Amino acid sequence: xxxxxxxxxxxxxxxxxxxxxxxxxxxxxxxxxxxxxxxxxxxxxxxxxxxxxxxxxxxxxxxxxxxxxxxxxxxxxxxxxxxxxxxxxxxxxxxxxxxxxxxxxxxxxxxxxxxxxxxxxxxxxxxxxxxxxxxxxxxxxxxxxxxxxxxxxxxxxxxxxxxxxxxxxxxxxxxxxxxxxxxxxxxxxxxxxxxxxxxxxxxxxxxxxxxxxxxxxxxxxxxxxxxxxxxxxxxxxxxxxxxxxxxxxxxxxxxxxxxxxxxxxxxxxxxxxxxxxxxxxxxxxxxxxxxxxx
Ligand SMILES: [Zn+2]
Numbered sequence: 001x002x003x004x005x006x007x008x009x010x011x012x013x014x015x016x017x018x019x020x021x022x023x024x025x026x027x028x029x030x031x032x033x034x035x036x037x038x039x040x041x042x043x044x045x046x047x048x049x050x051x052x053x054x055x056x057x058x059x060x061x062x063x064x065x066x067x068x069x070x071x072x073x074x075x076x077x078x079x080x081x082x083x084x085x086x087x088x089x090x091x092x093x094x095x096x097x098x099x100x101x102x103x104x105x106x107x108x109x110x111x112x113x114x115x116x117x118x119x120x121x122x123x124x125x126x127x128x129x130x131x132x133x134x135x136x137x138x139x140x141x142x143x144x145x146x147x148x149x150x151x152x153x154x155x156x157x158x159x160x161x162x163x164x165x166x167x168x169x170x171x172x173x174x175x176x177x178x179x180x181x182x183x184x185x186x187x188x189x190x191x192x193x194x195x196x197x198x199x200x201x202x203x204x205x206x207x208x209x210x211x212x213x214x215x216x217x218x219x220x221x222x223x224x225x226x227x228x229x230x231x232x233x234x235x236x237x238x239x240x241x242x243x244x245x246x247x248x249x250x251x252x253x254x255x256x257x258x259x260x261x262x263x264x265x266x267x268x269x270x271x272x273x274x275x276x277x278x279x280x281x282x283x284x285x286x287x288x289x290x291x292x293x294x
Contacts, residue, residue, distance in 0.1 A: 008038050012045045080281040087274045091254045096147035098180020120161040125152030139173035208259035218244035250274035
């Protein structure tokens with residue numbers, strides 16, 4: 001390697017990056033034409049300069065992708081949180097507040113054709129009518145219940161709420177009104193009280209059974225998930241465990257500590273919906289944390 005070669009070697013990085021003046025460029029290129037060693041050196045310099053430019057964008061793209069992914073996850077997570085809040089608040093707003101029997105709330109009128117029409121006032125958010133056949137199989141006993149809720153108090157609906165109790169001209173023996181909680185049903189139509197005159201609508205306990213079921217599932221699958229934690233397929237137990245926990249939490253959020261319900265279907269529907277949302281939220285949160293680790 002000559003002295004010129006040493007000078008050229010110093011200049012090559014600047015030459016590759018196009019930072020030399022014209023005279024120096026001519027000087028470098030002239031030497032390169034005649035010197036194989038420096039041409040080889042030029043190749044090495046080119047590679048060392050170009051390589052970082054080629055490889056560097058990759059990590060940046062991954063970081064950018066990760067940031068975008070996290071942003072998306074945070075977006076979905078806030079949506080889930082909003083859903084949870086909506087369900088809990090919605091559940092609270094539509095929780096039935098059973099109305100005591102008052103004539104202005106529920107009026108029964110008989111038409112010329114013998115149809116009995118029940119008319120409900122605006123303070124009634126919704127009502128339920130159940131009928132049961134008497135033991136002789138000829139007549140029907142009706143149970144009416146009506147309730148208000150916070151939603152209806154905030155936004156009263158002007159829709160008329162009427163219903164025909166016996167659209168097929170069923171014979172009505174008696175109509176009872178159920179005033180909620182532990183009060184006895186009240187006879188509001190019919191002249192002969194059914195049986196001894198006291199009928200009590202019992203709250204449905206179905207939610208209590210579901211709660212016990214969810215609790216048992218939680219315990220069993222929790223234990224299985226711990227015992228079999230090394231097995232890959234055992235994650236199914238972990239997920240059943242988590243779904244059970246979500247159900248228990250949802251019950252607590254919708255019903256509090258109460259397990260009896262006069263509107264079990266509504267409560268169960270709400271609890272299941274919230275369970276799904278909570279479980280989905282957990283999966284998402286889990287993913288957020290696992291990407292943070294890597
Ligand atoms: Zn040279």
